[in-house]
Amino acid sequence: MADFPTTARVVIIGGGVVGxxxxxxxxxxxxxxxxxxxxxxxxxxxxxxxxxxxxxxxTSWAVMNxxxxxxxxxxxxxxxxxxxxxxxxxxSIRLGHSKERxxxxxxxxxxxxxxxxxxxxxxxxxxKSRYPFIETHDLAGGLWDPADGDIDPAQLTxxxxxxxxxxxxxxxxxxPATGVSRDGDEWIVHTDKGDIRCEKVxxxxxxxxxxxxxxxxxxGGRTVPMVTMSHQYFLTExxxxxxxxxxxxxxxxxxxxxxxxxxxxxxxxxxxNLGPYERNCRAHWVTPDDPMPEDFSFQLYPDDxxxxxxxxxxxMARVPILGSAGVGRxxxxxxxxxxxxxxxxxPMPGVTNAFEACVFTFGITQGGGAGKVAAEWVxxxxxxxxxxxxxxxxxxxxxxxxxxxAKAMEVYGHEYAMHFPQHEWPAGRDKKLGxxxxxxxxxxGVMGAxxxxxxxxxxAKPGDDTSEEATHTWGRSGPWxxxxxxxxxxxxxxxxxxxxxxxxxxxxxxxxxxEWLRGFVAGALPRIGRMNLVYVSDSRGxxxxxxxxxxxxxxxxxxxxxxxxxxxxxxxxxxxxxxxxEVKETTTERSALIVTGPKSRDLLSPLTDADxxxxxxxxxxxxxxxxxxxxxxxxxxxxxGWEVHATxxxxxxxxxxxxxxxxTPFGMYALNALRIEKGYRTWKGDLSTDYSLIEGGLERFIxxxxxxxxxxxxxLLVEKQQGSKKRFVTLLVDADEADAPYMSxxxxxxxxxxxxxxxxxxxxxxxxxxxxxLRADLAEPGTELEVDIYGKRCRAVVQPDQxxxxxxxxxxxA
Numbered sequence: 011m012a013d014f015p016t017t018a019r020v021v022i023i024g025g026g027v028v029g030x031x032x033x034x035x036x037x038x039x040x041x042x043x044x045x046x047x048x049x050x051x052x053x054x055x056x057x058x059x060x061x062x063x064x065x066x067x068x069t070s071w072a073v074m075n076x077x078x079x080x081x082x083x084x085x086x087x088x089x090x091x092x093x094x095x096x097x098x099x100x101x102s103i104r105l106g107h108s109k110e111r112x113x114x115x116x117x118x119x120x121x122x123x124x125x126x127x128x129x130x131x132x133x134x135x136x137x138k139s140r141y142p143f144i145e146t147h148d149l150a151g152g153l154w155d156p157a158d159g160d161i162d163p164a165q166l167t168x169x170x171x172x173x174x175x176x177x178x179x180x181x182x183x184x185x186p187a188t189g190v191s192r193d194g195d196e197w198i199v200h201t202d203k204g205d206i207r208c209e210k211v212x213x214x215x216x217x218x219x220x221x222x223x224x225x226x227x228x229x230g231g232r233t234v235p236m237v238t239m240s241h242q243y244f245l246t247e248x249x250x251x252x253x254x255x256x257x258x259x260x261x262x263x264x265x266x267x268x269x270x271x272x273x274x275x276x277x278x279x280x281x282x283n284l285g286p287y288e289r290n291c292r293a294h295w296v297t298p299d300d301p302m303p304e305d306f307s308f309q310l311y312p313d314d315x316x317x318x319x320x321x322x323x324x325x326m327a328r329v330p331i332l333g334s335a336g337v338g339r340x341x342x343x344x345x346x347x348x349x350x351x352x353x354x355x356x357p358m359p360g361v362t363n364a365f366e367a368c369v370f371t372f373g374i375t376q377g378g379g380a381g382k383v384a385a386e387w388v389x390x391x392x393x394x395x396x397x398x399x400x401x402x403x404x405x406x407x408x409x410x411x412x413x414x415x416a417k418a419m420e421v422y423g424h425e426y427a428m429h430f431p432q433h434e435w436p437a438g439r440d441k442k443l444g445x446x447x448x449x450x451x452x453x454x455g456v457m458g459a460x461x462x463x464x465x466x467x468x469x470a471k472p473g474d475d476t477s478e479e480a481t482h483t484w485g486r487s488g489p490w491x492x493x494x495x496x497x498x499x500x501x502x503x504x505x506x507x508x509x510x511x512x513x514x515x516x517x518x519x520x521x522x523x524x525e526w527l528r529g530f531v532a533g534a535l536p537r538i539g540r541m542n543l544v545y546v547s548d549s550r551g552x553x554x555x556x557x558x559x560x561x562x563x564x565x566x567x568x569x570x571x572x573x574x575x576x577x578x579x580x581x582x583x584x585x586x587x588x589x590x591x592e593v594k595e596t597t598t599e600r601s602a603l604i605v606t607g608p609k610s611r612d613l614l615s616p617l618t619d620a621d622x623x624x625x626x627x628x629x630x631x632x633x634x635x636x637x638x639x640x641x642x643x644x645x646x647x648x649x650x651g652w653e654v655h656a657t658x659x660x661x662x663x664x665x666x667x668x669x670x671x672x673x674t675p676f677g678m679y680a681l682n683a684l685r686i687e688k689g690y691r692t693w694k695g696d697l698s699t700d701y702s703l704i705e706g707g708l709e710r711f712i713x714x715x716x717x718x719x720x721x722x723x724x725x726l727l728v729e730k731q732q733g734s735k736k737r738f739v740t741l742l743v744d745a746d747e748a749d750a751p752y753m754s755x756x757x758x759x760x761x762x763x764x765x766x767x768x769x770x771x772x773x774x775x776x777x778x779x780x781x782x783x784l785r786a787d788l789a790e791p792g793t794e795l796e797v798d799i800y801g802k803r804c805r806a807v808v809q810p811d812q813x814x815x816x817x818x819x820x821x822x823x824a
Contacts, residue, residue, distance in 0.1 A: 031381025116801025444511025
């Protein structure tokens with residue numbers, strides 16, 4: 011074909027709403043030399059049968075931000091590209107049956123206000139006045155989202171496609187991609203019409219994303235973590251009462267979501283559209299007798315309304331007019347689910363210049379923002395806002411198909427579930443067990459999953475309630491609280507031991523490793539035999555990652571990072587190191603313990619031949635309990651202590667010897683309480699690309715006078731000269747029953763002035779603590795603020811810029 015494009019800057023595979031939005035945003039960013047390939051007609055996948063609901067609501071800061079952008083874009087897209095769209099902004103009501111649900115709504119309202127979204131709490135009278143057909147006798151209240159509504163998914167996709175074409179981008183319909191190959195630094199995307207040579211590829215293939223992902227395995231890729239679920243909704247015939255009310259009022263009733271019963275109910279013409287997320291849900295294309303078809307364009311599954319019976323009856327009791335009309339049409343179509351129900355947007359793990367924008371469960375409301383985020387990744391290698399919540403690298407090798415299936419069933423069946431801070435979802439567990447796992451459980455360990463690794467959150471004693479139901483609270487008090495306090499006190503007064511499998515470890519060796527590292531990180535490198543914290547920033551000087559840098563020799567280093575950062579930091583390192591520097595990962599072969607507390611030296615002395623008088627931030631090879639080990643003189647708990655690293659085979663003997671010597675086992679919840687008292691930051695909580703290194707209070711880790719131009723140096727120099735708009739602060743909070751969760755809004759009078767990045771109770775200082783980002787002019791010790799915790803504004807006071815516990819680090823250095 012003479013007209014077929016044989017080269018492009020970017021090729022997007024998939025022509026649903028997300029693929030076309032990515033193309034539109036690339037073109038808007040000046041990258042018009044891009045091609046989108048669609049195997050059938052645009053919208054042929056999940057897009058064409060989507061219900062098209064458009065909420066702002068999310069309990070994820072990043073996802074709410076993305077949806078907010080989408081709705082703003084949709085409100086002006088029709089005029090911008092001159093394409094007609096049915097976009098009904100009806101507002102929506104979320105129904106709350108319990109105090110806990112109303113607290114969740116309060117939190118969402120607070121996050122919304124911070125982002126400029128007007129979400130508001132509703133009384134029963136408010137609900138009835140906006141939705142006269144509803145029964146409210148058993149409700150606690152509701153939430154009002156005035157910008158919610160519904161849009162025609164096909165029209166939206168065509169409008170984005172028209173906009174992209176107007177700016178010079180290409181769309182090839184009825185042109186399936188058939189594979190990819192590499193030629194030097196370029197991708198070649200194969201189609202039946204010919205090959206397209208390009209710099210970058212985006213997998214936006216919807217429920218076919220896993221199949222497309224297989225093409226990238228020879229180039230470092232993995233199986234895309236996803237399962238396709240069957241989602242059913244049905245449209246009723248016309249309801250006379252609803253028709254008359256609509257004619258009289260001049261508008262539709264708001265969209266209704268009964269999130270505790272798990273369905274949405276929306277007016278569609280003069281009937282209703284009911285869409286449940288049923289517990290007895292069904293996945294498709296997961297067994298040999300139900301293979302995925304080569305092409306499922308514009309097709310549906312057979313109706314299966316029996317599955318929805320309970321939900322239909324519940325909805326009819328809530329809105330009785332629903333039962334007054336027959337079923338007009340049933341839609342039962344495929345929707346892809348990632349294990350946490352959030353999409354995959356960002357760099358394809360392990361593969362250079364390949365990206366994902368796929369596995370969207372709510373692709374219509376997220377599509378506009380997702381296209382923006384995907385385009386930012388492709389064009390700039392970084393995004394305006396921190397988008398770790400949807401980054402494909404948040405999953406690693408534990409997400410096999412059994413896991414994905416179990417989690418998809420769980421997430422779909424609990425689509426509107428509340429995600430309580432102490433609750434651990436039971437499906438897909440025990441994927442990665444550390445060498446001490448059996449012993450930990452024997453000791454009463456109540457486990458949590460961290461990048462698939464099972465770690466003890468707290469240690470229960472006989473008689474403690476460890477049921478899932480006990481964790482259904484936003485409050486700090488529960489059967490765990492007294493145990494966390496005991497564990498913190500054991501670390502404060504004696505010696506505690508924490509089992510930490512899953513640390514991400516990267517061993518760098520080879521000539522030039524030190525010189526490369528100096529240009530890679532913002533700060534200085536440690537001397538041989540020492541270790542320190544190093545930070546990597548993006549082009550804006552924002553915090554990309556934090557690593558412990560252990561220097562073994564002139565050109566030999568171990569970089570240790572968070573468990574969850576394994577694929578993020580692994581890619582960052584591997585794709586940056588020069589020729590001649592070898593990267594060896596030892597994440598799974600070794601495990602670690604934290605042995606810490608004022609008596610830790612006394613406890614370890616008889617067990618090791620190490621020199622325990624070596625200073626803070628030193629390290630050494632030694633034996634512990636007769637086993638080879640590596641001791642690092644650091645402690646995230648902020649007490650005298652060591653990290654003990656050893657092979658998986660040797661670790662059980664070391665752990666047992668430390669327990670037998672009298673150490674108290676403690677868990678991740680206690681560690682969180684201990685670290686927050688020291689102001690120690692957590693990755694992707696306090697440390698994210700929403701903040702610069704200077705804003706994050708990390709200027710002491712920047713070496714501005716070194717000759718190397720590390721990424722972000724220029725931006726940080728400008729910020730240093732002009733001053734920062736925000737500053738990292740520690741707050742003491744007059745909290746009530748709950749501590750401040752991530753991204754709680756900070757108020758000064760009637761002004762939103764910042765947000766918390768983490769919060770917990772400190773059992774050594776006996777106070778509720780929050781770390782956060784605050785408008786710079788208010789970041790003075792003694793400034794009084796309010797922090798919004800689940801709808802209650804609690805007094806908070808800015809503390810001096812030093813740790814609350816052991817401010818001079820005397821205990822740490824003892």
